Amino acid sequence: MRYVIIGAGAVGGTIGVRLSEAGRDVTLAARGAHLAAIREHGLTLGTPDGEHVARLPAVGEPAAGEPPLTPDTVLVLTVKSQDTEAALRSWADLPVLGGGTAAQRLPLLTAQNGVANERAAARLFARVYPVCVWLPATHLEPGRVIASGHPYSGMLHLGTFPHGSDDLAHRISADLTASRLLAPVRDDVMRWKYGKLLRNLGNAVQALFGTPAGLEADGRTGPEEGADGRRAVQADLLAAVRTEGEAVLAAAGIPHTSAEEEAAERGDRVEPVPVAGQRRQGGSTWQSLARDAGSAETDYLNGEIVLLGRMHGVPTPVNGAVQVAMRRAVRERIPAGAFPVAGLTDQPRDVANPTS
Template structure:
């Protein structure tokens, strides 16, 4: 299989580098100065604190990719960009015998939140949902940094919304060769919900304040999310008890240059890019409104970070206490 990776940020570019180093065909599709530098100079890939240049195959837009019947699309954009990506790719022609358009191919989603699979299923018949745990950073055009000491990341994949797909065994084997721990599940939506419980705290890293306040707010965000997911009928995987793969070797690399508290939301605000907050905390707020469950802390964090993004402020420019000040504010 060849992997057409749509989105050249931290997750997508690290995946492209690892597949290339493992000898697996891939093409990295991105936009802007970042992908142009990768095309011209190669990807500057920093692993274990040491930079190397990896010559990954690249494309600047879908029209540069001649899709084939054995391709797998990998959506590595942020969740807020999935709709645009799906619309751009779904009806692209596929050469050779078999599938005629991209919507007939398998597509793997690697986004946080719950919305990516639903968006993809509107056009694609074979959606492979995935959750990924990894330490990766993209702040400089043409460069990505991996912060893992052993395996690059932990992937849990399955057909969305549930079940299995014939492409999964080969996909899992390719990803393992590329340095990832991979678990295949027949109920990936429960793992997506579990990852959301973790991700609702990401936005707190953008704000400045005391660690005790941060921890307290994090607990309140997760408690609201648990209540909402339960009311909405979402099962949540027990990511320890249900883990069938040994993940003990996956740990952060102290020499990577990635500091704790610099996850995907923090990186988006640092680069001045759009954030996924509306699909993390905003997802909890939406479900809470639909099912009559109060979500005051998630709503307050969404509001504060929305204002930070609108004013184009950098991380740590606004204190955590702003969230507390807005708890209970009208929508």
């Protein structure tokens, strides 16, 4: 099989390099300075056991014939959820050798946070394979990705959408397993993705209020917003967004894995460890702010809980407030970890507490 990684950032870059190391045929799709760096120098993957430079074919906006799509091609979608619709439209109608289009003939893996990508993909693609991603990786500079998971780089549960599995899922699993990636096949993969959604509700909290070392110097925080105070706010928010999320999923009748089940599954096989003496600084949403990417995935994480809450009559004031705060952070280009505590509590009353 041939693999095309659509979005060669933290997750996609790690998967692509690991598959290539295992002898699989891999093409990367990227944009801007990252694409230019990959083409000029290759993609560097920093891991606990050293650096790996993969010189792989790399494309930008796809076009007919570039990359050539053969019937044995597997598309792996790893862009952030806010970029899913554009990516799907770009790839869906590309021709496949022998006839038909990518959407008609090729399997599409959705290796992304959130649970909205699969429904969006299934509107266009006939064969959608959800992937629940546990892969601690970082992408902050062009041409370089850090994968801090050890002894395996990550765990990728996969199956078919909306449920079940098939022979292709097992073949893909075998390729991933040969690539320093654990890849269990699960008939209930969406249950795992909803469990991961609950965990990801804390992504924006970390991005907004992460470790505030040195923030007073730039005037964004005052003495009343010291490290201890911000950590307390962060802890309270982490608990609150998950509590709301669990209540919403219960009201909607949506099953999900528990934190205990996930911990038992992962065990000590995907442990984040320092790479070149540096610990991982933050998750995917934190990285979007740190890179000043211009968008964040929060509307598809906390926003998913807000949406389901509205549909099932469950108040979600904390997730809603975090969602609005993150949009402000992106809009005003507030650095990762530097959002003012007061900024979360000074919102209009009907936004911060719609039930009051």
